[in-house]
Amino acid sequence: MTKPNRREEGGAPIRPAVWRPGVDGMDADEELEYDPSVYDCLHAWQLDWPCLSFDILRDELGDTRERFPHSLFAIAGTQADVATKNHLTMMRLTRLKKTRRVDKAAADMDDDSDASESDSDDEDGGIAPINGPIIQVQKVAHHGAVNRVRACPHRPSLVATWGETGVVQVWDLAPQLTKLSMLTADARDAQAAMNVQPQRSAPRHAFTGHADEGYAMDWSPTVDARLATGDNAGGIHVWEPREGGRWAVDKTAVFKGHESSVEDLQWSPAEAQVFASCGADGYVCVWDARNANAAPALRVKTHECDVNVMSWNRVANCMLATGADDGSLRIWDLRMFSPSDAKHVANFSFHRGPVTSVEWSRFDSAMLATASADHTVCVWDLAVERDAEEEAAAMAAEDNAMAPEDLPPQLMFVHQGLKDPKELHWHHQIPGLCLTTAADGFNAFKAYNVGPGC
Template identity: 40%
Template sequence: MSKRTADAENGDVPMKGGVRPEPMDVDNEMGEFEDEFEDEFESEDEIFEAGVDGRPDAEREAEERAAGAMDVDNNGNGTFIVGRNKLEAGQHLAPDLGTYELLHNLSTPWPCLSFDVIRDGLGDKREKVYPATMYTVAGTQAEGKREKENQLMVMKFSGLSRMERQDEEDSDSDDENDEDADPILESKSIPLNATTNRIRAHQIPSQDGASPPKTLTATMTEAGQVLIHDITPHLESFDNPGTVITPQQNKPLSTIRAHKSEGYALDWSPLVPGGKLLTGDNNGLIYATTRTDGGGWVTDTRAFQGHTSSVEEIQWSPQEASVFASASSDGTVRVWDVRSKSRKPAITVPVSKTDVNVMSWSRLTTHLLATGDDDGVWGVWDLRQWKGGDEKPSPIASFSYHKEQITSIEWHPTDDSMIAVAAGDNKVTLWDLSVELDDEESKDTAGVQDMPPQLLFEHIVEHAKEVHWHPQIPGTLVATGAEFSVFRPIPVVFGVHAK
């Protein structure tokens, strides 16, 4: 990932997040997919399109050449497929803004390899609340001689306005003054001395149930250390102007030094409110760190061992507090029980011939696990079929649409048929596993080669690294790469589908 010029000298001041891309003057010709589960997004969502508009070819082509617009793709079917088709000299891609409910890009002084979305006290199910506000935490990637400039960034994104709809331009709207406003990024920075490989947040509920929760972060750095911070005061400072964060509040609560190499695997247990953390490194070792009753942190020096290469991802079971899974560049996923005295995996399953980079355990259907590998293939596995041994089980779904490594994968928090995937081909894709085309629909889409019917939406993020669903703003996603991208495809009116 390339470096970016700093947008602000002080990370604690509000920064303009940039402007929306210009609309693309093309028609949206994709149809809708029938979905018995009434999925959250329309299927008329291929976001980069090129095609004819009914005018004479000479007139249209002359205008496109003058404007530097894109031509019909190589297949002649009116759909430009990123990674399949090539742009000619002078051509460029622009998003079809008509497919978005929300779309904003926000820049940070340095790009971020990893981030997490933080639950807030603004309420759930706020899909109709504009302008939207959200809170995130991320670690930067400042390399070389400027490595000392790395920081943990606690951020507030606000002023995230809704896209203006064509049929609302002349109507009175309660939020019409919010349309097209520039988003604001406010940040509080905690100095770090190394690049952040992975960061995850965890919230400890207050004892009285009325006060805000304590928000902790675990940051795995390129130096091999894992830092635990309390960012509660940083979050509270956004709503209390003039608050000064003290140097003591920027210091980590604990520094885990058990790892002898750097790593990328990190996860908080969702079933241990006080805080239980797993971390994995490039030596194939996994360590468990637990918060004590007194508020301190203890790391068990007995590592979980079994992988023959680096541990790339760790996920706690959403249902069993003692169970977790790990994915590795040795091509396996292993399932463990922290109560095991042997510290060996209970099940080892080969799922790929190459590195397994990322993994996501469904919170709703807990026998489903999704993985993504270095060849751009991602799949869904039924854990009930895993028996162990050297025989590779068959995934219940597998897709090779992406042509570069899968860098992030995440189940939708409230719909176990929806998955978001990010990859090294600069794409974030949204998938609905419940979609199955009948024979008639298959004929209608037969001209679009290599486009699985389960692919609902494609969004471009330069150097895409991670993607997360926002747990409180339905259908909204945040992705990071060269910059942050906050987007929400146009939601379906539930119960209304093309038949």
């Protein structure tokens, strides 16, 4: 967000400035404006209830999709005002258009102007106006609010939910996914679909062995249908897939190394028997999945407060990111990760509220995104270093917003305008596209400086 242009007493315009929540104040006559030229696309939509968690489903539309308009599938779990009103919502979004607004003369000189114009619906060949995608849904009833939802990477229709009731359930949503895939992308059909009643469907498996409700959950990227779940009592269970679409979950086999709640966990991207967890005790634990009821292989103090979220880099497997309650984001090299001498590779304190989500990009080993209770979503590029000459040239341009000097150079983009963001995900088949859920609904955006060719 930037402060809009105002004029000094002599009539000269004041250059817009980047506004930071919790740091910069505002005068009574000032308003925040977003700059449409810095988003390749920006879309917002709402479901019937807020969603604390969602996940993106892998589809068969192709990898490394760059050309607009885009289509995608996602699954979300509601936080309704009454337990019996909750449901899982499987979404199909089409017509995610390019929304970037740039100067027409500049667009005509751009080598990619033909692609930009063909992606728009503007008959004059200009840039498409901002309008929403077509949303089609299928709903499945879920008793109690959904704390977290995750889709299996190997089988997207296989979905796991952590409920506020303390029960973890696995659902086979293949019929719903098939029906969505067969629908035509028609706005009238989409409006009718939004009003459908949730279907009653029995979960494929339900586990009631956790001592409390929880939020930590992750499917293994290396072993098909293997799941790990952690609860607020500090316990973790590993689900082993069995024939017939069932799982073996031993109530007595507990991975317990945190002194309080397990906030998040991640399987190793490369080692089938290794996963990591973070907790409200400020520790990160690394586990051998074959050794239940044993101490963690590593237990390292990473923050002096709750570690809310973590992400294991799927490209550079030695890198781990953690986000904490004090707003700090830390990067760790697991090759130098030990209880006696754990030194973070990087530490960023830009956020002015708890970090609620963090995720590495699948297309760039140095890029990740964070969401925070300070109402911001940030994109970071650890490969960027400060360049004084480049910064001076950028600031010399009259139309550039003034950036505070104390911003870290690795901070590539700050997305604002959403209320209390809870979770974010990169789309793993559309480079640079980021989706978020917040108290006021969903956003899908792609920053102009993120992705191929930037």
